[in-house]
Amino acid sequence: MADWLAALDRRAELRAKAGLTRTLRPRSAGDAVVDLAGNDYLGLSTHPDVTAAAVAAVRAYGLGATGSRLVRGSTDAHHALEDDLADWLGTDRALVFSSGYLANLGAVRALVQPRTLLVSDAHNHASLIDGCRISGAETVVTPHADVAAVRAALAAAPGRPAVVVTESVFSVDGDLAPLAELHAVTRGHGALLLVDDAHALGVTGPGGAGGVAAAGLAGEPDVIVTATLSKALGGAGGVVAGPAEFVRHLVETGRTFIFDTALPPAVAAGVRAAVGLARAGDDLRAELAERAGLAVRRLRAAGLTVSTPDAAVVSITAPGPETATTWAADCRDRGVAVGCFRPPSTPDSRSRLRLTLSAGVPRADFERALEVIVECAP
Incomplete structure (x- = not known):
């Protein structure tokens, strides 16, 4: 009966020999x-304006959201944050998720329809890779930042709906995707472009609006932007931003949105304060x-x-x-x-x-x- 545990021990030994052991290291508040x-x-x-906004929201709403967004989890704090994010990113609407990981899973899956081809950069984050896998769509992985390879993948699937999936600033080496070139290729083939702006939001672009804005693509109807709220904004959660029709589709069909407990209102309020600081930063x-x-x-x-x-x-x-x-x-x-x-x-x-x-x-x-x-x- 314990054979399965022994098998896990053996796998852990193999990871240790390969130098791949991972360990949790708790840190104290005074680290x-x-x-x-x-x-x-x-x-x-730790900015005082951010923590003050979060503390005020804890007092007003309590610790958690108490439910999913479609049940009781949507608060004024969530909707105000979404309005500010949409304005910052230059999109019709924005939808907040409880994590950037779930935002990416939900966005990729929502863009897939029958016969959709996903074209994914080889250096994409695990959340985008998992989104492609979970969607069940055929996925072509192209060499890193290779516009010609993306063009060839799209040309090989004429008449099929397609989505090109990339980060803006890649999380491993910190290099910037050729977003303007990728968009020209996707538009030329009638495809969509999904950009994870996690490491660019707050750091690059006009007013820190991210890599998509820096490439002049903010608000384009064939571009979907995702990001985490846990990096430059110092909080937690994720966002998907784009045309109003797509956000409505996510609200009505997105499983990682519908069946997940909402981001705590205090975090939403703190992140909203961080957005204001980031835009002026x-x-x-x-x-x-x-x-x-x-x-x-x-x-x-x-x-x-x-x-x-x-x-x-x-x-x-x-x-x-x-x-x-x-x-x-x-x-x-x-x-x-x-x-x-x-x-x-x-x-x-x-x-x-x-x-x-x-x-x-x-x-x-x-x-x-x-x-x-x-x-x-x-």
Whole structure:
């Protein structure tokens, strides 16, 4: 009867030998580690305006939403946030989900109809990959950021409905997708473009409106935008934004929306305050850009292989998964938290450390963290 548990132990042993063990590490509220692993790009998660809005909403609504959005979970806080997000993103409407993961699952599935072809970038986030799989639609995975490959995939399926699925700023290496070129190809073939703006929202584009806005595509009727509210906005939840007809379709048919308990009203209120700060945060975005440039110069000067960041994600190549794990652990022992990406979380089987920069980290701490990363390098 316990054979299945023994089998799980054996699989855990194999992961350990491959350097793929994953461990939960709780942090305290007073954690003094320099955080280059979280996604609080603008430092808004602890901004007094954000926390005050959340506290006021807790007092008004209580801790949770108490139900799904279609039952009792929709509050004034949710609808106000959706209005602000739609205005910021330049779309007809926006719909808030309880997580960015569920937003992506719901968006991909809602775009699929009989015979739909999905064309997905090889470096897409797991939520987009799972959305394609769950949809049941035929999916063609194209080489990373390869517009010609996307064009060829669409040309090979004439007359079929199609959706091109991509991130704007990719979560692993922090590079920007060629969105304008992709849109020209999709429009030329009568296809739709779904863009996950998770790592761009608040960081790039006019007023921080994201990669889609930066590419001049805001409000285009054949573009759907998704994003998480847990990165530059410092909160939680996800959003799907686009034409009003599509948002209505999600409300009436989207299983990850209909059957999920709503985002807590306090989080919605806090995120709405963060949206206002992010839209006015050009100085924070300028600081992020300056830090990204500084990180690349210092790390490359030390002989490390570093990506060229288009936003606030900096990727450093590691020799292998075990080395990456040790490198990250050594940094943490010296008070610096960095991301550690290993297969199968990396689309190219290459291990790396990932730095997610934050304007909320004091400049002196950030520069010291770069020194620690270099000193701990294998």
